[in-house]
Amino acid sequence: MNNFSYTKVHTIGEAVKQVSGDVMAQFVAGGTNLIDLMKYQVMNPDALVDLNTIADFHDIQEREDGGLRLGALVSNNDTAYHALIQERYPLLSRTILAGATGQIRNMATNGGNLLQRTRCYYFYDTDTPCNKREPGTGCSAIGGYNRIMAILGESQDCIAVFPSDMCIALAALEAVVNISGPNGDRSLPFADFHRLPGDKPELDNNLRHGEVIISLDLPAMGFAQNYSYLKLRDRNSYAFALVSVATGLELEGNTIKKARIALGGVSHKPWRVPEAEDFLINKKANADNFGQAADIILKGATGYGYNDFKIDLAKRAIIRNGLMALNPAETQLPGAVPN
């Protein structure tokens, strides 16, 4: 690890002031990803500003519109096991518990989950070129071993994927990200928070330097009746998704009235295609219709050799998870393991 200074802050204003005034400074909350990246010398901040001592943003509150506000400093586990989340947003609870381990989920915060970096092997290996780690050096994954890399929305400069499980549910639920920064507060719809790599893969999201996530708003609609999260990976626990699918359905009998489908493990951001969700409206919830929706979602998907299998896998996962959502009581096994 490089040398750095460390400061505790007690208000969000103080934190923003400290970091926005110093380009080499970073916020730290859970630290599970940042401190690991610092040990690998992938990230080398000069100053860490600790948000944990801020009194606010440590709780989950009800909102007037029937939704919930999740404080950015609430841990992932406290969120997943929260009674209101389990009752009204079981999809969110499932995705959180499908990720990482008990220890990491106790440390990692809701705000930090959105800001975790890719687990691309080349991003972590400081002996290889990587446009995300050091812009302009090139992408080792294209033409390299790219089994875990993106098939959608990638660019010629970067084919890394965003690793979060929780964010796949937040995308499906259309959460809103509340941000505080040097120029005041602002909110971003979840779909606009993360970005595609384009020619600036060093930027994972649209947060500017010195801005900090303070809370996440969940809309009232939680898809608590018909939901499913399917995570396909190399082992059944503590591995990142090769492909994951979060599905939420609103049904009348067997007819779909509203559908949300978000994919993880396939792109630089949680992948949603509203066109496919619109296609499912007033259709029967069956394998054929989910298959057609999958074709719309995966339109333009590109394999890079070792990850070609993901295109087919994603299609089958979308169909299977759609059918699993019809009966969540029986299909949702520990760790989002396929039944």
Place this chain on the structure above:
Amino acid sequence: MRTSKLDLWHNCYKTTLYYRKNKANHFLKQNMLTENAPVLPKTKRSFDTQKVTLTVNGKPRVLNILPWVSLLDALREYIGLTGTKKGCDHGQCGACTVLCDGKRVLSCLSLAVMNEYVEITTIEGIASSDDELHPLQKAFIEHDAFQCGYCTPGQICSAIGMMQEAKPKTRAEVADLMSGNLCRCGANVYIMDAIMAEMGS
């Protein structure tokens, strides 16, 4: 677009060589902190030790440490509580698991300075007295739940935390919730037995 193994190797080799050559300069520029201090005002670069009070197993411990000392290193190297083990030091093996305010966390991925107002419990502090082991420690002995023992402190702290945070009912659920603790000896089956027995009692 599948490339042959040889092509792949050649490609990596070429780019890596090119990269290493160019990187030397970049690395020097980035890392000469001590000699090129004027990059930022001096006040921001005071990498002095900080006085930190950690509450470990109920006792306050006053340390003078640098910001980048992990909680794990503080426990082992500064306080002398070597029951907590360093395995991977990257949050992958769970050997360093301790309880912070009753919750299981990885002490290798936390900085000691971040844990000032936290009640830390290590394997040395889980038993209620010096004469009697914690029930889970007894269960581990009874079920032969270790061979080399290196992962055991982490396994036990993790299991204690798990039982408090989740209410697992099945063995499959427990296996999923304990996946953050690796045992290279392969004693996992007996570890699960010990935990299931303790949960049942």
